[in-house]
Amino acid sequence: MREKEYLFNNANKIDEILVKHGMNRSRIVAIMQDIQNEFGYLPEKNLKYISMKLQTPLSQIYSIATFYRAFSLKPRGKHLVTVCLGTACHVRGGARIVESIQKMFDVKPGEKTKDGLLSLETVNCLGACALGPVVVVDGKYHGHITISRLERIVKGILNENKK
Numbered sequence: 565m566r567e568k569e570y571l572f573n574n575a576n577k578i579d580e581i582l583v584k585h586g587m588n589r590s591r592i593v594a595i596m597q598d599i600q601n602e603f604g605y606l607p608e609k610n611l612k613y614i615s616m617k618l619q620t621p622l623s624q625i626y627s628i629a630t631f632y633r634a635f636s637l638k639p640r641g642k643h644l645v646t647v648c649l650g651t652a653c654h655v656r657g658g659a660r661i662v663e664s665i666q667k668m669f670d671v672k673p674g675e676k677t678k679d680g681l682l683s684l685e686t687v688n689c690l691g692a693c694a695l696g697p698v699v700v701v702d703g704k705y706h707g708h709i710t711i712s713r714l715e716r717i718v719k720g721i722l723n724e725n726k727k
């Protein structure tokens with residue numbers, strides 16, 4: 565889709581979000597959260613659009629987008645599995661968990677499955693080290709996770725989509 569066509573189709577939604585936040589530059593993170601919720605990620609064209617509308621440098625918007633793990637610059641799958649690979653989780657099997665999810669669902673870290681249902685991501689610490697290994701599935705923390713328990717959780721959410 566060409567840029568002008570894209571903006572024509574999506575500008576109303578973005579304008580709605582901007583108006584909801586009073587076109588206020590200090591609400592930029594909340595504005596970006598709403599865009600992320602709307603599209604499942606932060607499309608580059610939308611970032612350029614809010615940069616123009618809020619007269620905020622695009623570089624600043626990108627640094628916010630890359631600072632917060634909740635934001636994604638690439639389309640994510642419908643469901644998100646985030647595996648912690650920080651030291652505490654790594655020594656308790658974090659890497660094996662990533663490997664198994666990768667094999668079980670044919671998805672690499674940073675990517676989504678072919679059917680677009682599942683994204684796999686890794687992080688360096690989720691701030692819950694005592695519960696390691698920790699995995700977050702669709703925003704819900706699962707501590708002391710085992711491969712078999714995680715497989716059940718992920719298969720459960722994927723089966724929900726088939727109903």
Ligand code: FES
Nearest residue numbers: 648650653690692
């Ligand atoms: S290292 Fe995994 S939560 Fe801190």
